[in-house]
């Protein structure tokens with residue numbers, strides 16, 4: 040029998056890698072998750088205090104079963120760790136009725152029976168007095184949406200993984216892996232490990248570890264901002280304001296997350312430049328702050344006081360904006376996850392569970408067909 044150190048080595052232990060480690064460890068697998076830094080950290084894609092979770096999924100209905108499973112697992116993680124990870128605020132998807140946001144959210148809601156209300160501009164302003172929707176704006180209001188406390192979630196996943204016996208190494212950078220022998224050999228800047236399987240979950244740094252992926256991954260800079268309201272601060276708190284994504288021009292979106300003590304969080308969704316994740320992050324520019332302030336001035340005027348804080352973060356985008364969760368080409372014992380494209384955090388425990396299923400050879404609970412690599416070779420992206 041092959042002598043190995045672990046059943047599975049997870050390369051990258053941010054949101055998805057830690058979730059995979061938790062899922063594997065609680066099923067009795069010997070798992071080691073390696074990270075070049077110490078998650079939760081502020082260099083990758085999982086920092087910035089909050090993330091939106093929503094179910095009327097404008098990106099594609101295929102994500103709805105996945106997010107439903109994620110809701111269950113986030114609750115389980117809250118119970119297991121005794122930490123509050125989620126706050127329900129309701130969620131609004133706003134824009135023109137025929138825009139990609141609203142029409143996509145309605146499609147998912149209708150196909151999967153997601154409880155929702157369709158609001159006109161007056162209805163939106165009644166539900167969320169801080170919002171100033173122009174005439175003709177419609178909103179899809181879903182009740183179960185809210186925010187996840189991002190760093191707390193990553194920390195909780197790691198605590199839970201460790202409690203089930205996972206080994207979590209930090210400050211250890213994976214240099215390469217090799218699956219050509221009887222086991223997967225992982226070489227780091229500290230040593231060499233052998234495992235039956237490996238999972239690549241390196242976020243913005245996946246591309247150099249996955250040279251045969253056959254799919255370009257583009258790392259995009261994103262800037263997030265916190266604003267001190269200029270009046271009616273209570274209107275932008277989680278009691279009165281749902282998390283909201285707004286298609287303010289065709290194909291252009293920004294989002295706001297209510298103030299939970301540090302100001303209203305606001306950011307553009309995409310529209311950032313391509314960057315090298317290894318280059319030092321450039322702080323937010325005055326222009327980037329002014330752009331977001333102008334949008335808040337237009338659509339959430341009460342909140343348009345001053346930008347009190349900004350931070351940068353990274354999206355890792357696939358060509359069609361959908362996730363990759365699959366076996367690595369030519370290496371069936373190596374799995375690869377790129378569950379970002381700017382919307383992957385909410386799914387982390389469900390993606391982790393799916394990766395564990397694939398690693399352990401059990402049928403994934405959620406259909407992963409939409410996330411296979413073969414879609415890039417043989418058919419157009421999901422319609």
Ligand SMILES: Cc1cc2nc3c(=O)[nH]c(=O)nc-3n(C[C@H](O)[C@H](O)[C@H](O)COP(=O)(O)OP(=O)(O)OC[C@H]3O[C@@H](n4cnc5c(N)ncnc54)[C@H](O)[C@@H]3O)c2cc1C
Pocket residue numbers: 050051052053054055056073074075076078082083084085086087089090091092211212213214240241242243244245248261262263306352353354377378379380381382383384385386
């Ligand atoms: C500004 C912003 C806002 C977002 N908003 C939302 C939202 O509201 N809702 C939502 O669902 N999603 C959102 N997302 C997307 C979501 O946060 C990401 O999809 C998710 O965090 C990706 O997790 P990850 O595990 O892939 O990456 P990360 O958590 O960054 O983890 C990757 C890890 O791999 C490690 N690593 C890399 N290379 C190596 C190596 N060679 N050796 C060892 N370790 C390595 C890194 O140190 C890192 O810890 C947002 C993202 C950003 C940037």
